[in-house]
Amino acid sequence: MTPSEFEFLKNFLKTKSGLVLSNDKQYLVESRLLPVARSSKLETLSAVIQQIQRGGNRALETEVIEAMTTNESFFFRDKTPFEHFRDTMLPALLESRASRKQIKIWCAAASTGQEPYSLAICLKEDKAKMPGWRTRILGTDLSQEVLEKAKTGLYSQFEVQRGLPIQMLLKYFEQKGDMWQITPEMRAMVEWRKFNLLESFSLLGEFDIVFCRNVLIYFDQETKSEILGRLAKSLPDDGYLVLGAAETVVGLTDAFKPVPGKRGLFQKKQVVQAATGTVASPRLVAGGAFQR
Incomplete structure (x- = not known):
């Protein structure tokens, strides 16, 4: 993933979900989105980003947003x-x-x-x-x-x-x-x-x-x-x-x-x-x- 692609993804996530990623989180993005690429039969993260940039693929956009959302939870958390x-x-x-x-x-x-x-x-x-x-x-x-x-x-x-x-x-x-x-x-x-x-x-x-x-x-x-x-x-x-x-x-x-x-x-x-x-x-x- 190139610096410009990472910058696009940061802006996309902030606009769509409010999630703010710092520049040191590229590894996190790659680890969470590579499974999305595979499930969508896309060979690279660059291909995922290009699909989003073209627009019209709401399912892929949703999958990317959900993959980047932290969903840690447990019962009576923090008491x-x-x-x-x-x-x-x-x-x-x-x-x-x-x-x-x-x-x-x-x-x-x-x-x-x-x-x-x-x-x-x-x-x-x-x-x-x-x-x-x-x-x-x-x-x-x-x-x-x-x-x-x-x-x-x-x-x-x-x-x-x-x-x-x-x-x-x-x-x-x-x-x-x-x-x-x-x-x-x-x-x-x-x-x-x-x-x-x-x-x-x-x-x-x-x-x-x-x-x-x-x-x-x-x-x-x-x-x-x-x-x-x-x-x-x-x-x-x-x-x-x-x-x-x-x-x-x-x-x-x-x-x-x-x-x-x-x-x-x-x-x-x-x-x-x-x-x-x-x-x-x-x-x-x-x-x-x-x-x-």
């Missing part, structure tokens, strides 16, 4: 966000949403589904506190391939061993040969949709909680700021944003501030300030339902 969900977010929302008894959660970049299903398990574990409540979880990802796996809820022994306590495995999964499948009841708690974070969020509606973990790190500063601005509009005043442990809003947006003492957890700036007694508490805003 802390799920502790915040159980101990901070859920109790606050059960109080503030008591009149309508509905909580809506969006897991952006949901990959193969372990994060949404982990949240579904948390909700099921707390069901005694939520009689009559409706909970809806939307999982989205850029890759149709990983979404298809997420929909099946079928995981290998290795995948279920990564972060999933044995008692939860036996309670919420059924063994299928050498695989484990999350039960139909749990699968029904999650909706799935292919979605690009570069697109408008308006058709998704409003959410009480947004998990957007370990995805902003792949974007440039401008794209991060733009996505955070749109996430702010997708949350009511007292909603919650959950980012990855290494991610921050500092220098990117004034809409969110960290929740004190809660790593990776953010709320609207005025809410966090109200909690410290600096401004009046804002009114609560009712959220809209998902739109298909």
